[in-house]
Amino acid sequence: MLDPLFNYISTRSRTPLTDADKAALQNAVVFKRYKKKQFLLQDGDICKSLNFILKGATRQYTVDERGNEHIMALSIENWWVGDRESYFREVPSVYNIDAWEDTEVLMLPKVHLNIVTAIPAFAEMRMNIDQNHSIAAQKRVLGSISQPAEKRYEDLLSSYPEFMQRFPQHIVASYLGITKETLSRIKSQAVKK
């Protein structure tokens, strides 16, 4: 059950996981299932866990005054999902996270965080993904201030082609910060070329 997590950690840290580490992880995480459309987190709540996706797909988004959803993140297998700001600073989240497909996760409750941060390989992994996160976010910022919608779409296509398979177009459009109509037109123009 935890093997995908063990693998994930191993590939992201030079320190190997000992059997004791694995046992500690076993005790720290909780297996959990979500049906499609079920919420992992609702805005206003404090995010009490980080979730490692074993199977399925989730979206993280805000809803503005006019009811429009703005997709902050899309996540699939072998991703950690949760609102890091809310989790670490214990402030109410501005995000909703829900399952887009039936999803299975390993939940790491904050109350168990100290168990796992004591594991060197886990700490190393965490530093790693923190870094990747902020680098990825920077790239997205750079794209949004310097590139037109079409280029951003192409970049997403080459970075995360799975997204186009697993999520409908209007979700991807929102992730890119454009409307579904615009994305549709971009795609039809791209085909002509």
Place this chain on the structure above:
Amino acid sequence: MLDPLFNYISTRSRTPLTDADKAALQNAVVFKRYKKKQFLLQDGDICKSLNFILKGATRQYTVDERGNEHIMALSIENWWVGDRESYFREVPSVYNIDAWEDTEVLMLPKVHLNIVTAIPAFAEMRMNIDQNHSIAAQKRVLGSISQPAEKRYEDLLSSYPEFMQRFPQHIVASYLGITKETLSRIKSQAVKK
């Protein structure tokens, strides 16, 4: 000389700095001056140091095919500046960093990184700012996909009012992802209200 750095670390970690820690930092960092417009990093180079700004202001930006600058980050006193991706992964940077004012920094060369990561308070600070970085980047992404230019400008004004004092308008405009003309019009409309 290093006092601002010591203070910075102290306010961002629960572990206090010992005298030995301070001595270690003393050995790890190098004081350096940059004149206005001088480069701390040029794109294509590998970023070999992180720089703690004691005095002055810097910009981090890319230049596109048409010669337009796109400002990724603006930094002033008590900020760490450098391209984290290039620094940690040792890949050529896509950014330029230059001094917008005459600037003094404490340079932390990568070859000395292991000295300081051994300092608990420093490691804690680093985790902290990594987190802040990725949270801030996320907010900027959210703004760019969900808010019009005017709102983003107002947010910047309330978050970092110093920026408007220290950097000319066309730099701030680029940071916001709009042209200087648009920012000028936004401001003049805001005054009318």
Place this chain on the structure above:
DNA sequence: CGTTGGCTTGAGAGGGCTCAAGGCCAGTGG
């Protein structure tokens, strides 16, 4: 006192948005 850098203003163009309608499945219930 000319030059340079920064800010503003205007006119026209364009990319993306909104609103609206229509088409295409896949699932569901009669």
Place this chain on the structure above:
DNA sequence: CCACTGGCCTTGAGCCCTCTCAAGCCAACG
């Protein structure tokens, strides 16, 4: 088995925000 529905994608028309290009103003500075 078929009609209906809901989710998704497309297309069109008009509009608005922002960009581009261009001109002019002002303050700082050598």
